[in-house]
Amino acid sequence: MAAKLSDVAKLAGVSTATVSRVLNGSGYVSKKAREKVVSAVDELEYRPSRVASYLASKKLDFDIGVLAGKKVSKILRDSSDQFYTIVFKGIQEFCEANNMNYSLFTVEEFPGDLDGYLLVGGEINEENVKKSKATGKPVVLVDQYLAGVKVDCIVSDGYDGAVYGIKKLLSGGLKRIVNIHGPLSHFGFKDRYDGYVAAMESAGYLPRSFEYDEDNDNMGAIIDLMLSRYGLPDAVFGCNDTAAIRAMEELKARNIGIPEDVSVMGFDDIVNAAVSSPALTTFKIFKREMGVAAARRLLNLLMNSEPHPMKISLFTEFVRRESTTV
Template sequence: MSAKLSDVARLAEVSTATVSRVLNKSGYVSKKAREKVLSAIEELEYKPSKVASYLASRKLDFNIGIVTGRRLFKILSSKSDQFYTIVLNGIEEFFLNNNMRGELVSTDEFSNSFDGYLMIGGEISEKDVRMVKEGGKPVVLVDQYLAGVKVDCVVSDGYDGAVYGMRKLFSKGLKKIVNIHGPLSHFGFRDRYDGYISAMESAGYLPRAFEYDEENDNMSAIIDLLLSRYGLPDAVFGCNDTAAIRAMEEFQARGIKIPEEASIMGFDDIINSSGTTPSLTTFKIFKREMGVVASRRLQSLLIGNEPHPTKISLFTEFVQRESTL
């Protein structure tokens, strides 16, 4: 394990502030104390954090534009969302501890006045990213990936989660599994959908999918269409918890018992997922961590560290509850 500044201070028998003054060559430090610090640094092979050194030497903070599409901007402004609000909490937590300040702006009100940008959600398009990159500022996408654009991004691994979930359902003897997803222009929905298709086809089962319009809530029509054309499925895999919960409500309104007659599985592990009856089996996305990781990546870009674009994918965690067998 690499040595920390506090380890140097302990070995040299000085304060951490004295170690910082020696490293940054600022402020008074006695000759004896300086020699003890330098000796401790050599013995421990201590290497100062590039980020910490940069901030200490320049005494700068960074102003960050947190950019969203119009719909998500309204949701985050009211803090009414159970997913992106938590991502935003992670971002704000990191900013607070790292000399960074953020301002929430929509793509309609983009300004090139920020030092860097976090662009959040599936509404972010290639056009939006190119608009930001034209200003020469670093940018990191959060919960969105755009193929061929080669821009830093932090996402959840929905493909892996979907494959794992399908195998769980297969192990219970469930084969007739329907997917209900959001717009496939959103990487998160597309990734989970692709995982579902791959798992179903690999197992030799026929995939069936329907697109859910969350804003206009067309779930009742989807369930009617599903039952009339396909019959009652063994299970429904919702590409997010909202779709899964709405599907459960529509099944229950038609007298279909969950999970005895049909299992329901969601994705995201929003707060409401544990409060449904029955409680929703789902996948936990580490939302706060997604915000923290994206913020740390942007900080690295701001100081010129590891500039090659990187795609960071966080694994999900299966949460077994009562809505599946």
């Protein structure tokens, strides 16, 4: 008779929940308990899935690379932002609890001798993915999606959040809504931009957008161009909090009140959003959870579990503060 999960638990001297965590690569399990489970799996020839077959090889730890473009790599090494730094903490937490050794690299430093790769941020392109997949090892994108590439990725659902936000503004009688976005080569910005356009067009209003260059900070020029060519909008929807906060600063510098003259909405819910003046209405991205989900997905692939590529999208949460009238 084939062994059951309870048989593995009894032989290993652990609970069935512990056996499940080991087999699924989820939650914390001590190295000693993990070794007992693997030994019991092997002895009983328990084979519920490919996961157990892989565990029977007794490889109990993995060496993974966390790769990013130059800008995000610097952020991760310096802990210098309020987005990717938190995503990386989620990756660290999961890896440390699941015997996954991680190292940071730029895509130019690409190491070809690791067990798997997490590719982080909007700078990641198709060439980076091809190079990583050529090793034959698992690859997961974090906060990036490349259409047509069919590689595992973990993203936030910016489209849904943007549609919700624009509908919220429209329901409050704010019809002239301008979008300020970052480079649309970044999936996150493009996803939110698409949601903004869809919501505006669905309601019968004309979308109007401007691209913000965060590195060179062209927000002053954007606001001047907007006011001269479009006029004063009812609301500004920023595709991230940094753009939204800078827009508020430039509007206030021109004696335009927030939100009495213009409502401003952001996206990300970085720490500065709550302490800006006025406090920024925004959408919370679950950044730590994104990092955890990415590392968990990579572990599943390392154990040959659920190998078909998937795009995992985390919903956002609306956070109303003082910068909007709705």
